[in-house]
Amino acid sequence: MNTLAVKKLAVSVLIVGTFILYALLHNSRSSAAPVALVPATPTSPGAAADTPAATDTGTGNATAAPSPTDTPSTRYKNGTYTGGVADAQWGLVQIKAIIKNGKIADVQWVQYPSDRERSVFINSIADPQLTQEAIQAQSAQVDIVTGATDSSFAFMQSLTDALSQAQA
Amino acid sequence: MRETRLLMGMPITVEVRDPRATRDDLAAVFAYFTSVDETFSTYKATSVISRLNRGELALEDCGEEVRTIFALAEQTRRETHGYFDITRDGIRDPSGIVKGWAIHNAARRLREAGYRDFYVDAGGDIAVSGTKDGAPWRVGIRNPLNRQQNVKVLAVTDRGVATSGTAIRGQHIYNPHDPDTPLLDVLSLTVIGPNVYEADRFATAAFAMGQRGIHFIEELPGFEGYLIDARARATSTSGFERYVLRV
Numbered sequence: 187m188n189t190l191a192v193k194k195l196a197v198s199v200l201i202v203g204t205f206i207l208y209a210l211l212h213n214s215r216s217s218a219a220p221v222a223l224v225p226a227t228p229t230s231p232g233a234a235a236d237t238p239a240a241t242d243t244g245t246g247n248a249t250a251a252p253s254p255t256d257t258p259s260t261r262y263k264n265g266t267y268t269g270g271v272a273d274a275q276w277g278l279v280q281i282k283a284i285i286k287n288g289k290i291a292d293v294q295w296v297q298y299p300s301d302r303e304r305s306v307f308i309n310s311i312a313d314p315q316l317t318q319e320a321i322q323a324q325s326a327q328v329d330i331v332t333g334a335t336d337s338s339f340a341f342m343q344s345l346t347d348a349l350s351q352a353q354a
Numbered sequence: 355m356r357e358t359r360l361l362m363g364m365p366i367t368v369e370v371r372d373p374r375a376t377r378d379d380l381a382a383v384f385a386y387f388t389s390v391d392e393t394f395s396t397y398k399a400t401s402v403i404s405r406l407n408r409g410e411l412a413l414e415d416c417g418e419e420v421r422t423i424f425a426l427a428e429q430t431r432r433e434t435h436g437y438f439d440i441t442r443d444g445i446r447d448p449s450g451i452v453k454g455w456a457i458h459n460a461a462r463r464l465r466e467a468g469y470r471d472f473y474v475d476a477g478g479d480i481a482v483s484g485t486k487d488g489a490p491w492r493v494g495i496r497n498p499l500n501r502q503q504n505v506k507v508l509a510v511t512d513r514g515v516a517t518s519g520t521a522i523r524g525q526h527i528y529n530p531h532d533p534d535t536p537l538l539d540v541l542s543l544t545v546i547g548p549n550v551y552e553a554d555r556f557a558t559a560a561f562a563m564g565q566r567g568i569h570f571i572e573e574l575p576g577f578e579g580y581l582i583d584a585r586a587r588a589t590s591t592s593g594f595e596r597y598v599l600r601v
Contacts, residue, residue, distance in 0.1 A: 316572060321497060321505040321588050326601050328507055329486055330367075333478040333496030334519025334542050 359384050362391045362453070364477030370464065371471035371486055379467055383460045383474065390456040393419055396447050407445050423448050423455065426555075434559035434570070439530040454516060454554025457481050461550065474550075479516040481550040492599060498541035498582055505588065506544075506580060507599040514550030518543050518561035530562065539564050544580045545571055546597055553577070565589075 264287070356369035357380045368383050395401045402420055405411040413421065427448055430438045440448045453476060460474045461481035471484035473491055482491045490511045494504030498519055508515065519542030543561045547553030556577060560567030568589050571579035578594040 316568060316589055316591060318587055318589050321499075321582055321586050323497065323500075323503040324494070324505060324507050326492065326494075326504075326507045326599060328492045328494035328504060329369075330473055330475050330480050330482075330491060331478065331494045331496050331504065332480055332515045332517045332544055333501070334498060334517055 355380065357384075361387045362395065362456075362476070363397065365475075366477070367473075367475040368460075368464075369473055370469050371484070372469045375469065375472075379464070379469070383464065386460055386463065387456060387476070390419075390452065393417070394423070394448060394452045396449060403446065403448065423452060426455065427451050430555045430559065434556070436530055437562045438555060438559035442530075450558045451555050453477070454479055454514070454551045457554070458514070458549050458551035479550055479554050480514065482510045482513055482515065485511055490599075495544050495580060496542075499586060505582070507601075508546070508597045509599040510546065510597060513597075514547050514553035516545050516547075516550060516554035516557040518545075518557040539583050540567065540581055541584055542582045543567055543571075546578045546594075547574075548576050 355371075355375045355377070356367065357377075358365050358367040360366075361384060366384065366387055368380050370379065391401075392398070393402045396403055396407075398404060402411065402416050406413065406416055406420070413424070424440075424446075427438070427440045427450075430451060431440075438450065440446050440450060457474050457476050457479055458481060461472070461483060464472055464474070465483065469483070471486065473483065474481045478496070480493060482493065485491065490509035493508040493510050493515050495506040495508065495517070497503040497505045519540075540561060543557055545553045545557035545560065547556065556571065556574060557579075560570045560579065563570055565581075565583065568579050568581040568591060571577050572591045578591045578597060580591075580594055581589045583589070
């Protein structure tokens with residue numbers, strides 16, 4: 187009986203411990219998501235009022251920097267544009283956009299929190315090597331297209347019709 | 355030789371470049387997809403999976419394929435922290451894993467028949483083998499905001515490419531940990547993996563993770579990903595660039 191009680195206790199501790207661990211991990215991971223979002227959102231709630239959001243203006247070494255959130259067809263001026271510092275709640279971030287041939291070639295972190303324990307943890311999850319860009323239409327010929335499945339009824343009707351016409 | 359048919363509620367295209375390819379070989383691939391549909395379609399009342407869900411069939415009587423799929427689904431559920439789960443409200447819908455598995459099997463059959471240069475594309479999830487006229491196959495990533503456009507062109511050989519998304523069809527993936535909250539942030543997530551089965555199951559699970567999904571793909575050895583969010587921004591994994599076509 188005594189061993190049973192010990193077992194029960196051990197199982198309880200394990201379950202509670204796992205839950206707490208999960209909750210902590212989940213919380214921190216949820217916080218990691220805005221890492222990708224903050225630089226992309228001019229109206230980010232994480233952006234402090236006294237500092238412009240990273241992509242609002244090119245306050246760095248260039249004037250009249252266009253917003254990377256414009257439509258993909260927008261052509262940008264070549265150069266490197268550093269955004270303002272933005273508060274992402276878990277720390278301050280600052281972004282640099284590199285424009286080549288009128289397109290966003292790269293987006294880099296200028297400032298990224300690593301001083302606090304929690305931020306370090308976020309850093310380890312949110313790989314800083316991940317890069318962002320505004321999507322751009324490509325004109326190169328392709329053999330195959332990957333995309334979310336499109337099987338709405340109207341689409342299938344239209345496709346069926348198109349295929350029947352296409353049959354030689 | 356190329357042929358497209360509408361099966362399993364989506365266009366399926368098979369192209370084989372090997373000169374000795376015959377119509378019969380392509381027909382055999384489509385026949386395989388038809389048999390998979392007969393077994394797994396949740397839209398068909400007579401399918402094995404529908405009869406299982408209605409309680410008319412016991413799992414033991416469902417045949418080897420169904421048991422294989424359930425085992426693979428369970429394995430995927432564990433590997434994705436529960437983000438991949440075929441059971442919702444007691445109903446089992448393995449569509450999320452069957453598609454990639456079927457494409458992978460179809461490609462394997464072509465390979466076993468001695469073919470080298472081909473692809474099998476089912477609704478935008480693709481098994482790519484060999485080359486097209488000596489160059490890698492060119493795979494476009496469709497713009498979820500404008501389906502006439504591609505936003506990336508990949509150069510792919512002997513890989514699987516799969517995209518999960520909400521763009522056109524509406525919500526068909528949900529977060530098992532939070533089923534009632536729609537996934538709106540991420541429009542599409544494309545995954546390149548060692549084969550289409552692996553790419554498809556991890557694309558589906560990672561999509562359900564929202565913005566964090568791309569980090570999940572980043573952590574997977576041998577996989578690369580390209581995530582497009584509702585702000586028309588893309589986030590790619592650190593090795594993704596090596597698949598981007600240089601023109």
